[in-house]
Amino acid sequence: MEKQRRNAIITGVVLALMAIAIYGVVVLKYMVR
Amino acid sequence: MSATHAHDHDHGHGHSTAHDHHGPPAGITRWLYTTNHKDIGTMYLWFSFFMFLTGGTMALLIRAELFKPGLQFLDPEFFNSLTTVHGLVMVFGAIMPAFVGFANWLIPMQVGAADMAFPRMNNWSFWLLIPAALLLMSSFFMPGGAAASGWTLYPPLIIQQGIAVDMTILAIHILGASSIMGSINIITTILNMRAPGMTLMRMPMFVWTWLITAYLLIAVMPVLAGAVTMLLTDRHFGTSFFNAAGGGDPTMFLHIFWFFGHPEVYIMILPAFGIVSHIIPAFARKPLFGYASMVYATASIAILSFIVWGHHMFTVGMPAAGNLFFMYATILIAVPTGVKVFNWISTMWRGSMTFETPMLFAVGFICLFTIGGFSGLVLALAPVDITLHNTYYVVAHFHYVLVSGALFSIMGGIYFWLPKWTGHMYNEKLGKVHFWLSMVGFNVAFFPQHFLGLAGMPRRIPDYALQFAEWNAISSIGAFIFGFSQLLFLYNIIECIRSGRTSTQKPWEGADSLEWTHLPTPVPYHTFETAPVIR
Numbered sequence: 224m225e226k227q228r229r230n231a232i233i234t235g236v237v238l239a240l241m242a243i244a245i246y247g248v249v250v251l252k253y254m255v256r
Numbered sequence: 257m258s259a260t261h262a263h264d265h266d267h268g269h270g271h272s273t274a275h276d277h278h279g280p281p282a283g284i285t286r287w288l289y290t291t292n293h294k295d296i297g298t299m300y301l302w303f304s305f306f307m308f309l310t311g312g313t314m315a316l317l318i319r320a321e322l323f324k325p326g327l328q329f330l331d332p333e334f335f336n337s338l339t340t341v342h343g344l345v346m347v348f349g350a351i352m353p354a355f356v357g358f359a360n361w362l363i364p365m366q367v368g369a370a371d372m373a374f375p376r377m378n379n380w381s382f383w384l385l386i387p388a389a390l391l392l393m394s395s396f397f398m399p400g401g402a403a404a405s406g407w408t409l410y411p412p413l414i415i416q417q418g419i420a421v422d423m424t425i426l427a428i429h430i431l432g433a434s435s436i437m438g439s440i441n442i443i444t445t446i447l448n449m450r451a452p453g454m455t456l457m458r459m460p461m462f463v464w465t466w467l468i469t470a471y472l473l474i475a476v477m478p479v480l481a482g483a484v485t486m487l488l489t490d491r492h493f494g495t496s497f498f499n500a501a502g503g504g505d506p507t508m509f510l511h512i513f514w515f516f517g518h519p520e521v522y523i524m525i526l527p528a529f530g531i532v533s534h535i536i537p538a539f540a541r542k543p544l545f546g547y548a549s550m551v552y553a554t555a556s557i558a559i560l561s562f563i564v565w566g567h568h569m570f571t572v573g574m575p576a577a578g579n580l581f582f583m584y585a586t587i588l589i590a591v592p593t594g595v596k597v598f599n600w601i602s603t604m605w606r607g608s609m610t611f612e613t614p615m616l617f618a619v620g621f622i623c624l625f626t627i628g629g630f631s632g633l634v635l636a637l638a639p640v641d642i643t644l645h646n647t648y649y650v651v652a653h654f655h656y657v658l659v660s661g662a663l664f665s666i667m668g669g670i671y672f673w674l675p676k677w678t679g680h681m682y683n684e685k686l687g688k689v690h691f692w693l694s695m696v697g698f699n700v701a702f703f704p705q706h707f708l709g710l711a712g713m714p715r716r717i718p719d720y721a722l723q724f725a726e727w728n729a730i731s732s733i734g735a736f737i738f739g740f741s742q743l744l745f746l747y748n749i750i751e752c753i754r755s756g757r758t759s760t761q762k763p764w765e766g767a768d769s770l771e772w773t774h775l776p777t778p779v780p781y782h783t784f785e786t787a788p789v790i791r
Contacts, residue, residue, distance in 0.1 A: 231373045231448040238440045242478045249482030249512065253497055 279781045288383075291375030292781065293360045294677075296382050300357030301670070303385055305746070307349030308663075310393070312739050314342040319701070319735040321718050322728050335718035336404035337420075341392065343407030344424070347524065348431045349389055351658065354666045355527040356381075356438050359466050361677065363442060365771035365779065366460045368451025368788045373444035381437040388430035395420035395427075406716060408513055409484065411498040411506045415491055422491070425484045432477040439470035439477075446470075451770075453790030457551070460769040461544060464551050465530030468558045472519045472526075475562075480516040483509060507572050514565035522561045524658060525625075526554055528665035529596055532618045534769065535672050536600050539615035540607030541766040546599040553592035553599075560589045570641045579638040586636035593629055597622060612764075613687030617668030620695050621661060628656030631706065646716075649709025655702045667694070667745065674749065675763045676771055679778030680756030686748045693741035700734025 280286045280295065290296060318338050321330045330338070360378065364371055372378045395402040400418035403409065414421055446459070446467045459467075486497040487509070496502025498509045529550075537544045544550065566574060566582030574582075600622055609615070631653040635641050644650060667690075674682050704727035713724045720728065762772045771779065774788050 227448055231444050234444045234447055235374060235440050238443055238474055239436075242436045242440075242474050245475065246478035246482050249479050250485060253486065253508070 289379070291371070291379050293364050293371045293375070293378065293783070294779065294781070296372075296378050297357045297360030297362075298677075299382050300353045300360060300385075303382070303389075304350050304352075304354035304357060307345050307353070307389065309742070309746075311342050311345035311350055312742065314338045314345070316735060316739050318342065319732040322720070323732040324729060325720055325722055325725050327719055330718055332718045333404055334401055336406075336716060337396065337402035339716050340403050340406050341396070344392060344403075344428075345389075346658070347407065347520070348428070349385075349392070351524050351662050351666070352435065353385060355466075355469075355524070355662075356435075358462070358527065358531065358666075358669055358673075359438075359442055361673065362771065363445055363463055363466060364449070364783055365775060366463050366769050367446060367449060367454055368770055368774075368784055368790065369445055369449035370782065370784050370787075372441050373449055374441050377437050378441050381434045381441065384430050384434040384437075388427040388434070391423045391427040391430070395423040398423065408510075408517070409487065410513075411487065411490065411509050412500075414487060415499065422488065425488050428484050429481055432481045435473050435477050439473040442466055442470040443474075451784070451787040451790055457548065458790065460530075461533035461547070461550055462527070462530035462769075465526045465533075465554055468554050469523050469526045472523050472558055472561065476516040476519045476523075479512060480520075483512040483516065486512075507569075510569045510572060511565070514568045515562075517568065518565045519558070519561040521654075521657070522557055524662045526558065528621070528625075528662045529554065531665045531669040531672075532600065532621055534767070535614045535618040535668050536603050537768070538672070538764045538766040539612065539618070540604045540609050542603055542607045543768075544599065545602035545605075546595070549595055550599055553595040556592040557589060560585065560592070564589065567636055567638075567641070570638045571645045583636055583638045587633065590629065590633055597626055597629075612671075613682070613684060613691055614668045614672035614764075616688065616691040617664050617671065620691065621664040621668065624656055624660030624664065624698070628653060628661055631656060644709055646714055647709035648705040648713045648715055651715050652702050652705035652709060655705070659702070660698055664694070667691075670749070672764070673771075674752055675759035676775075676777055676779060678753050678756065679759055680752050681759045681763065682748050682752040682756055686744060686751075690741055690744040690748060693744065694738055697734050697736075697738030697741055701731050701738055702734070704728075704731045704734075 280290070280292065287295065287299060290299075317330065318335065321328050321335055360372065363369075392402075398418060398420040400420060402420045403414065403417060403424045405414040405417070405421075409421075409424070446463055450459070486495070489495040490497050490499055490504070496504035498504050498506045500506060533544055533550060564582055564586045566578060567586045570579055570582070600618075604619075611619070631649070635644060635650065635653055671682060671687055674680070708724055708727050708731070711724065713720055713728075759777050761777050763777075764772070770788065770790075775783065
């Protein structure tokens, strides 16, 4: 159960970072042009 | 699918009546603080129904104005606001939250989990929708009225409008955050919380379609957020991302918007495919034909959806090679979509079919969504699209995909799972009347719009030339039939909840996923306190 919880948190954090990274790339791409 | 092989003995100890004392708290706090996936699913579904009626009222105002040529009773600027907010409300307020409602209700039950992976975040995802909806709707009362650029928010028009646009941008940001959190929850639940033995290739199709949809959402919602952030800085902070006078490029917004926008179309249709893939086997009393190919087709559609955005902008002056690439890539999507339609029909082939309301909606979905798919193929042809771009043909096409596609599947799904959710049966006769009125009203409203588009009637105009009068009048009559028939749907749901006759454990004999085979009807407040074992 503890392992499942830890894996769930890792998955959630990775997905959240992915979303933030995509947002950052879209805005930064055009900002630095 | 696996569910038919699951142990039935879990039925007893997974959730006995002894757990009833863990039931919900009374009053408003139940809904404000709930972390229960069923409560949150219910709130999503009611929210989306309310927004559906709101967006539908706007649609009826639009159709009333277009009933005959000449300006009737709407100011043209207000008309443009109506088309804009109707689109935004239906996409972000009605269809997407409805599917998230289904996901909340069904995914934990179908994978054998106790709840969603992050229940508190789940609560937050829902309650973010309320301020977003209030912002969007109250923008009508701002000076200059609500955003009037169409739901695509194209600059430079959108740059020039008033504070309502800022409210719309903020609402989109909030809705996007809600969608991303919902998607994180769904993916994490599916990947980490499946019951022992529930391998990926044993998952019900609805779970598969939502897993892929959630990835799409995480990939494209931040892109939309980036685009509208840049709009905001162009409006207020002196940047020129999309302003040609400052060295920017309005066409760039189209590219970024449609890089989000086309996958968004599949975000609104893949869960519909999942729902239909449950209803058809249940009423054909046969397992889903080609389960694995359905999974691969869903994934293929999702991947292809990232490389076709240019077909929304054939007329902006891309090089011919670009137009050809987007044309061929778009046509390619017909292949996995065709696989799906073939599999649904093959599932029905020689099945012991009955046509209760959910099945009527599912079969209606296949027929009408296919028409929408074919008109999509017509529009995918770059030379044809250059003529049809911005005409009512496009309006007809996407309403066939989104109304008779997404919306019909939502209605079918609600009739299908209402007995499981509420413990009561809906009124079958009323359900069938609702279906046939919707079917007739929808086709009368939207089929003539193909003719209007082919004859050259542009979209997003409050007035039109005389030669379009007849089909517009017919279209408006159909829209009113369709619109008012939804009140029957509302009545049927309320009657079912309040006084429907008690449902049996499994009212649909062909239904075979875990929520039917392993859980009593109605489902207890806590789903699986002990994970079922799937053989």
